[in-house]
Amino acid sequence: MSIQVTPLALSEVKLIEPKVFGDPRGYFFESFNVREFESQVQPGVQFVQDNHSRSVKGVLRGMHYQIEHAQGKLVRVVEGAVFDVAVDMRRSSPTFGKWAGAQLSADxxxxxxxxxxxxxxxxxxxxxxxxxxxxxxxxxxEFERCLLWNDPAVGIVWPIDFEPALAAKDAAGKSLSEAECYA
Known part of the structure; x- marks a missing residue:
């Protein structure tokens, strides 16, 4: 087994820890293996796009989702560290409006x-x-939507003691009560 999978506060959101093989020369790990992913995380997933962003300390990106063509995302950090968050936007879900988060780092x-x-x-x-x-x-x-990063109804506890740097679209995010949601 090359990954350890831990459900977070929202059980569908999962933290994935790969087995890393290291020695004084460096390290090696599988960053993705479809068999492992389908058997331990989510069966039947097909990824169609890879994205890469670089940001400086204090940048907050989110909370993004697409109201049509909903995206599943497998995320990781290859330099530095972030606090990563997911919020359930499905009205029919028992965890609607709840969040889960974890620190991810290159280390x-x-x-x-x-x-x-x-x-x-x-x-x-x-x-x-x-x-x-x-x-x-x-x-x-055209289907991208943004939930307000600091909506008190969601109550995300961001591990920061500063005002984050936001893109205009993120600063204009909608509160959960105003946001367009999934059924």
Whole structure:
């Protein structure tokens, strides 16, 4: 077994820890293996797009989701550290409006699986961070929506003591009561 999978506060959101083989020369690990992923995380997933972002300390990206063409995301950090968050945006779910989060870093190689139907975002904790993620559907800007990162109804506990740097679309995110949600 090359990964250890731990459900987070929302059981569908999973923290994935790969087995890392290291010695004085460096390390090696499988960052993705479809057999392991399907047997331990989510069967039947097909990834269609890989994305890469770089951000400096204090940048908060999110909370993004697509109201049509919902995306599942497998996320990881290849430089630095972030606090990564998922919020359940499915009205019919018993965990609607609840969140789960975890710290991900290049040092620990952990990944997070965010299923379709969840908003996703992260804040950069290190001087800079490079963030990679696979998606199960393509990006459709016309369907992109943004949940307000600090909506008190959701109550995300961000591990920061500063006002984050936000893109205009993220600063204009909707509260959970105003947001367009999944059925």
């Amino acid at each position: 620990d190689h952990k990944q997070m699986w965010i299923p379709p139907g969840f908003a996703h975002g992260f804040v950069v904790l290190s001087d800079e961070a490079q963030f990679l993620y696979k998606t199960t559907d393509y990006w459709y800007p």
